[in-house]
Amino acid sequence: MSEKTSAAKRAAELRQQLEQANHRYYVLDAPEISDAEYDQLFSELQQLEAANPELKTPDSPTQRVGGAPSPMFAAVRHRQPMLSLRKAAIDLKAEGPELQHAELIDFDRRVREVLLKAKVDYIAEPKLDGLAVSLIYEHGVLVQGATRGDGETGEDITQNLRTIRSLPLRLRGEVPPLVEVRGEVFLPLAGFQKMVRDAEARGEKPPVNPRNAAAGSLRQLESVITAKRPLAFYAYGTGVSEGWQQPARHRDVLDQLKTWGFPVSELIEPVTGAEGCLAYFEAIGKKRASLPFDIDGVVFKLDDLAGRNELGSVSREPRWAVAYKFPAEEAETTLLGVDFQVGRTGAVTPVARLEPKFVGGAMVSNATLHNMDEILRKDVRVGDTVTIRRAGDVIPEVVGVVIRSDAERSAHEARALVKLLDECPVCGGAVAKEEGEAIARCTNGLSCRAQLHGALIHFVSRKAIDIDGLGEKLLALVIDALDVRTPADIYLKLDAAKLAVLERMGEKSAENLVKAIDASRDTTFGRFLFALGIPVVGETTARDLAQHYGSLEALLAAAEADLATEHAEKKKERFPLLQSVPDVGPTVAASIAHFFAEPRNRAVIDTLVKLREDGGAGIHWPAPKAAAEGALTGKTLVITGTLPGLSREEAAALIEANGGKVTGSVSAKTDFLLAGEAAGSKLAKAEKLGVPVLDLAALRGLIG
Ligand code: IVH
Numbered sequence: 001m002s003e004k005t006s007a008a009k010r011a012a013e014l015r016q017q018l019e020q021a022n023h024r025y026y027v028l029d030a031p032e033i034s035d036a037e038y039d040q041l042f043s044e045l046q047q048l049e050a051a052n053p054e055l056k057t058p059d060s061p062t063q064r065v066g067g068a069p070s071p072m073f074a075a076v077r078h079r080q081p082m083l084s085l086r087k088a089a090i091d092l093k094a095e096g097p098e099l100q101h102a103e104l105i106d107f108d109r110r111v112r113e114v115l116l117k118a119k120v121d122y123i124a125e126p127k128l129d130g131l132a133v134s135l136i137y138e139h140g141v142l143v144q145g146a147t148r149g150d151g152e153t154g155e156d157i158t159q160n161l162r163t164i165r166s167l168p169l170r171l172r173g174e175v176p177p178l179v180e181v182r183g184e185v186f187l188p189l190a191g192f193q194k195m196v197r198d199a200e201a202r203g204e205k206p207p208v209n210p211r212n213a214a215a216g217s218l219r220q221l222e223s224v225i226t227a228k229r230p231l232a233f234y235a236y237g238t239g240v241s242e243g244w245q246q247p248a249r250h251r252d253v254l255d256q257l258k259t260w261g262f263p264v265s266e267l268i269e270p271v272t273g274a275e276g277c278l279a280y281f282e283a284i285g286k287k288r289a290s291l292p293f294d295i296d297g298v299v300f301k302l303d304d305l306a307g308r309n310e311l312g313s314v315s316r317e318p319r320w321a322v323a324y325k326f327p328a329e330e331a332e333t334t335l336l337g338v339d340f341q342v343g344r345t346g347a348v349t350p351v352a353r354l355e356p357k358f359v360g361g362a363m364v365s366n367a368t369l370h371n372m373d374e375i376l377r378k379d380v381r382v383g384d385t386v387t388i389r390r391a392g393d394v395i396p397e398v399v400g401v402v403i404r405s406d407a408e409r410s411a412h413e414a415r416a417l418v419k420l421l422d423e424c425p426v427c428g429g430a431v432a433k434e435e436g437e438a439i440a441r442c443t444n445g446l447s448c449r450a451q452l453h454g455a456l457i458h459f460v461s462r463k464a465i466d467i468d469g470l471g472e473k474l475l476a477l478v479i480d481a482l483d484v485r486t487p488a489d490i491y492l493k494l495d496a497a498k499l500a501v502l503e504r505m506g507e508k509s510a511e512n513l514v515k516a517i518d519a520s521r522d523t524t525f526g527r528f529l530f531a532l533g534i535p536v537v538g539e540t541t542a543r544d545l546a547q548h549y550g551s552l553e554a555l556l557a558a559a560e561a562d563l564a565t566e567h568a569e570k571k572k573e574r575f576p577l578l579q580s581v582p583d584v585g586p587t588v589a590a591s592i593a594h595f596f597a598e599p600r601n602r603a604v605i606d607t608l609v610k611l612r613e614d615g616g617a618g619i620h621w622p623a624p625k626a627a628a629e630g631a632l633t634g635k636t637l638v639i640t641g642t643l644p645g646l647s648r649e650e651a652a653a654l655i656e657a658n659g660g661k662v663t664g665s666v667s668a669k670t671d672f673l674l675a676g677e678a679a680g681s682k683l684a685k686a687e688k689l690g691v692p693v694l695d696l697a698a699l700r701g702l703i704g
Helices: 003-027 035-051 061-065 096-100 102-115 189-201 210-218 223-228 250-259 273-290 305-311 372-378 406-414 449-460 472-482 487-493 496-500 507-520 525-531 539-549 552-563 586-597 599-609 648-657 681-689 696-703
Strands: 075-077 121-128 131-138 141-147 153-155 178-186 232-242 269-272 295-302 321-325 329-342 348-359 362-368 385-390 397-401 431-433 440-442 636-640 661-663 672-675
Touching: 003 035, 003 061, 035 061, 061 223, 096 102, 102 273, 102 295, 102 305, 102 321, 121 250, 121 273, 121 321, 131 210, 178 210, 189 210, 210 223, 232 250, 269 273, 273 295, 295 305, 329 449, 348 372, 348 385, 348 440, 362 385, 362 397, 372 397, 449 472, 449 487, 472 487, 472 496, 487 599, 496 507, 525 539, 525 552, 539 552, 552 586, 586 599, 636 648, 636 681, 648 661, 648 696, 672 681, 672 696
Parallel strands: 636 661, 636 672
Antiparallel strands: 075 153, 121 269, 121 295, 131 141, 131 178, 141 153, 178 232, 295 321, 329 348, 329 385, 348 362, 385 397, 431 440
């Protein structure tokens, strides 16, 4: 045997032994060899690979220590969309288990109705609070790992995923040519707590919860850093496959995953009917606190895979599964103080500073008190013991004061009331409340530094005017150093020379930023409207307004005309022009009209769109395409479900080419619903509102 072939043989042997050891240690929790033996085998393999670089393979255990930093994560289009889960909520206020768990019982009823069965088997799985990933194995070797992203497209994080010890780089046993395995990457609590301590020791901001810590670890550009994070993985399903006969039941899929070498949670159990689901939910709730990782609820999945096809999915959520989350967790701690924060729209929010407390899977040291009325209503005082509540990703909140004895009551009463604000804590401006609103706002607009900073952050953000490289810190700098006072000043006051002298900027980055600013002048009307930051106008509404009016002049004219109707008795009669835009109701319409009626806003808008030669920022967008004339002129349509042989975009183009308009949600203003296969809630809503429903053939008939 030549030296080369024997080296190759030895390397393969070592890889096999090391992966076996990894599997025993990280998946089966039953190590067979000592750490020292492992290290010895590992360094032998490292040396072999260093001497014979052609022997390095992507499935080598040496790849688990991380490699060269990747410049960026490439986009990965999922071959099968990664769906999300429909949620059912517990109603703790309802009386008796039947009403408390009504949503879960409903889920089971719908499943039984579709499958025409009296009892249904489910698989109950813990809902791990981490990140869903997709792993592609070709002939048993991990070739690609990606994040879920938006379900359609994720990011290629293969290098980082390889560092997770319990995740097999090569499948065991018989393997198909292609299989996609899906599961959750998460950070066990011990690892999370260590990350918190390490960050604190370095004087850095610690991660807020295990989920964020796991997400941050996976998105490291340097996999060497990811390798140091004690991430874990549980597999819970498969995606695309070739040459593999999917078994009949989910429990068999899980068994197959175990055989291939994946860790599968030991907490997973088959259950029967809604009663079985509830019993499991109760039991795991009791175990929750002693688990080494955070779970935020339970997932119930139909066991019968053929039945899953019958049930299908509605708006990216399968009807054969449900996430049942634990109710929000509460804890007691001490109120150390109350600060007031001012947001982009001037909203003044009181924030409770708390003695740090671990609740709902995260360390909480700040909680919202919502608004000033809440402080009065709850009568919280600095020094009080308060109950705080935290559910999932929701911002923690102060529930109320804990008073258990007369002594506690007198201690509470001896404390000073929280001083409410009558002026903005940032700019000193007047704080006012709109009629019927609970939130007080600083009335100083962009003259308030907090509002200015927030407005600029929003203006440059990706979905708005999209200026890459102008982050929060840099915006704070240009406000102070370069006298930026409005979004228009970004175009008028920033140039390469001025930017280059700022802290942590160089000539090159200043030039790049100026290029990005320049490029952003060429935008769309929808982005421009969104960037203005009109309160309660999100991306979709901005786009709808842009489509409806086509030009700024037309929108301004409608907003102005509508002001006269502001005090009409019936809500429907207020702002009738703006309310004729899809999805715009009285509140949104009022906000739009008031925003454009404000002279300060108009001045900024004028400067933004004025030509550069006239001293403006020169923001512009393509003129609207003249609406096509056709059978659908004046008609508004909504598309739902899967259309045979036509993508949603193609269907929308077809409708627009015939003069129609396409919007996102069904309302009384919708003329037709174009429904394909697996149409769900939109179809139900259309039927309820009496909106005529068309299939593709009927639409084609209509337009000839
Ligand atoms: S199944 C249709 N199983 O929950 C199936 N997901 O809301 C979708 N998750 O993106 C995924 N534990 O990050 C599934 N046992 C489990 C899960 C689980 C946590 C997460 C996952 C997913 C999200 C869906």
